[in-house]
Amino acid sequence: MSESEKPLRAQLDEAIDRVRRELEILRSPSSIGGGADDRGVIAELEAEYRALEEARAGLGPHDV
8 A cells, every 4th residue: 555545644643653753763862972963853853743743633533
């Protein structure tokens, strides 16, 4: 099944999982050298995460 054939809720769930994982990686302590300043990237990902959560919350029952 292609991405466009998946139900919208499933697409949102996958996007939320990807963004959550990226945030986990960026927030984890770096084991190589000094940590990079990822605050800007983290802020953008957090905004995207919130937008995806809101979009999913706004789905109706027909958008399974």
